[in-house]
Amino acid sequence: MEDFFYSLLSNRQATFVNMVIGVLLFIALLFLFFCKSSRDERGRKIIGKASIVALICFGICATLFSQYMQYIAVQQSSGGEVLVLDAFLAVNSIQLIFNITVIFEIVGILILRHRE
Numbered sequence: 001m002e003d004f005f006y007s008l009l010s011n012r013q014a015t016f017v018n019m020v021i022g023v024l025l026f027i028a029l030l031f032l033f034f035c036k037s038s039r040d041e042r043g044r045k046i047i048g049k050a051s052i053v054a055l056i057c058f059g060i061c062a063t064l065f066s067q068y069m070q071y072i073a074v075q076q077s078s079g080g081e082v083l084v085l086d087a088f089l090a091v092n093s094i095q096l097i098f099n100i101t102v103i104f105e106i107v108g109i110l111i112l113r114h115r116e
Contacts, residue, residue, distance in 0.1 A: 006072060009092040018095045025102040032109050046116060050108030057104040061097045069093055 008014055037043050073085050 006089070009096070010086045010088045011092075012088060015088050015092050015095070018092055018099065022095050022099050022102070025099055025106065029102050029106055032106060037113070042116065046109055046112040049112055050105050053108045054101050054105035058097065058101040061100050065093045065097055 032038065033047065038047060069085060069089065072089065
């Protein structure tokens, strides 16, 4: 499983797909921010609550991915060599953290709109 995850995050095509998904999610998030129902007090309250949840999600994901990237770098370099990370791994990890955070924000907004 670990090798599969590493090979997926180190793949150039996965980087492009991850980027396209990130752009589409960001456009959807901007649409939710600027739609008519987000302009009143209730809409701002919903966006605020969802943003707090997304910030917590970001903190957890950033911590987990930084530990994973450190683990991968240590596994690649044996015997006290300089730790080197694959550029695609780093870019995909950052993009994946962004995508997960935006997904949490969008889902939070949609759930809170439905509940309130």
